[in-house]
Amino acid sequence: MTSRNTSWNAKPFLLAPAGKDYLWGGNRLKEEFSKEVDLSPLAETWECSTHPDGLSVVATGEHEGKTLRQVLQENPEYLGTHPHTKGELPILIKLIDAKRDLSVQVHPDDEYAQKYENGSLGKTEMWYVLDAAKDAKLIYGFHHPIEKNVLKKSLEEGTVEKLLQKVSIEKDDVFYIKAGTVHAIGAGALIAEIQESSNLTYRMYDYNRLDKSGKKRELHIEKALEVADLSGSLQPKQPLRVLxxxxxxxxxxxxxxxxxxxxxxxxxxxxxxxxxxxxxxxxxxxxxxxxxxxxxxxxxxxxxxxxxxxxxxxxxxxxxxxxxxxxxxxxxxxx
Missing domain, CATH: 2.60.120.10 (Jelly Rolls)
Known part of the structure; x- marks a missing residue:
């Protein structure tokens, strides 16, 4: 280990997550990851989050019971001196259980979000596949470049699925999802997601599903069309990994x-x-x-x-x- 200044005496601590009961979720996070969250289904757990839409809570140590957001506000030195922190936790870490397909969606980049979403961060993310059913897939961009008016018409007519590129996934795969990439996690995938600290999702297509109240979930087609990368996407390749x-x-x-x-x-x-x-x-x-x-x-x-x-x-x-x-x-x- 490197030598430490005597002022370096902060201790690590365990976090308790916030949970989300989105309609596409399952129960694997409870059954396989021992998540004691009183939601069913349990679609996501926000494991490390200072985002107001889902705050992690400190579960051990001197800060037990406080939200991670509060602890970092009281102890900004915990974040370190990396320029990307800027006094705030810049990331959000999730576990995701997709029992059913997630909506086809896209996230804005930082520039768009700061201009049109009250100074929020955009959302670039990375997925690490913890487990995948035999036929599990994800959506990653389009087969070929597409014009905005063509995409809009296909969304209105419900034919967008034929334009989307589907990629088979396996356990231990890694995918980098840059802001602007149209994407969706498919049924049967269990994912660890690392992302910017943002909850901006523009839903393009949701398979005409109904929520608990019997209503279709809100779509954000105009914003999605503004930020989506409409160029054709190459099949994502697994990065070179060296142990x-x-x-x-x-x-x-x-x-x-x-x-x-x-x-x-x-x-x-x-x-x-x-x-x-x-x-x-x-x-x-x-x-x-x-x-x-x-x-x-x-x-x-x-x-x-x-x-x-x-x-x-x-x-x-x-x-x-x-x-x-x-x-x-x-x-x-x-x-």
């Missing part, structure tokens, strides 16, 4: 962009019976999302956080030195 081995664990980079960086850590200290040093970042917070297995995160002040599949841990930028032990797969997210 780097260290004593007790291996890691690989899944995605790096201007908004976030995501690594996958394969922890197995049971084979060497020693705790692994966990390298924190001096200029950025880190978030650990356990997607399989279990372990324990230790700090040099005698504290420890046991974690299990589905747990999410926030690590302040000014964290005390840490060690980790167990057998687990963990996504490590930061700026």
């Amino acid at each position: 780097r081995y260290r004593r007790g664990f291996a890691s690989e980079l899944l995605c790096r962009c201007k908004y976030f960086q995501v690594e996958r850590i394969l922890l197995n200290t049971e084979c060497c019976r020693t705790m692994a040093n966990f390298q924190t970042e001096e200029n950025s917070f880190q978030v650990l999302l356990c997607v399989d297995g279990c372990g324990i995160l230790f700090d040099d002040m005698g504290g420890k956080i046991p974690f299990f599949k589905g747990d999410c841990i926030f690590i302040p930028a000014c964290s005390v030195p840490l060690k980790i032990h167990g057998k687990a797969q963990v996504l490590k997210i930061g700026c």
Whole structure:
């Protein structure tokens, strides 16, 4: 581990998520990830969020019971000095259970959102596929370039599906969804999503479904047409991934962009019976999302956080030195 200034004494803490009961969701987040959220279906859990539409709550440590938003407002040093934070948590991390197809949708970029959506961030996101049914697919852009008036007519006539590019997905796939890309998660997919801290979604097409009150969900076709990339999209290719081995664990980079960086850590200290040093970042917070297995995160002040599949841990930028032990797969997210 790197040497630390004595003022670096903040401890990591476990987060409890906010939940969403969108009509396309299932129950896998409860059954497989032990999410104790009183919603059915449970479509999404917002694991690490300061967005007002779904606030995470601190579940352990000195800040227990406070929202993550409140804790970061009171302790801005937890975010670090990375220029992208700008005093706010710039990311939002979700688990998504798509029992049915999500709507065909698109998100604006930062420039459009700041101009037309009260200064909000846009929404670029990354998906890591935790599990996928044999025939699971996602929608990613269009087969060929398309004119705006043609797309609008196809949306009005309900024929847009024939224009959309569908991509088969498998467990462990990674997809980068840039703002402006028309997309949808298909039925049978279980996804970890890392995105900008935004809840701007322009719904283009929703299969004429009815919500709980028997009404069709709102569409945002005019805004969607303004921000959508109408050029034809190449089939997304899986990024080159290289495992780097260290004593007790291996890691690989899944995605790096201007908004976030995501690594996958394969922890197995049971084979060497020693705790692994966990390298924190001096200029950025880190978030650990356990997607399989279990372990324990230790700090040099005698504290420890046991974690299990589905747990999410926030690590302040000014964290005390840490060690980790167990057998687990963990996504490590930061700026």
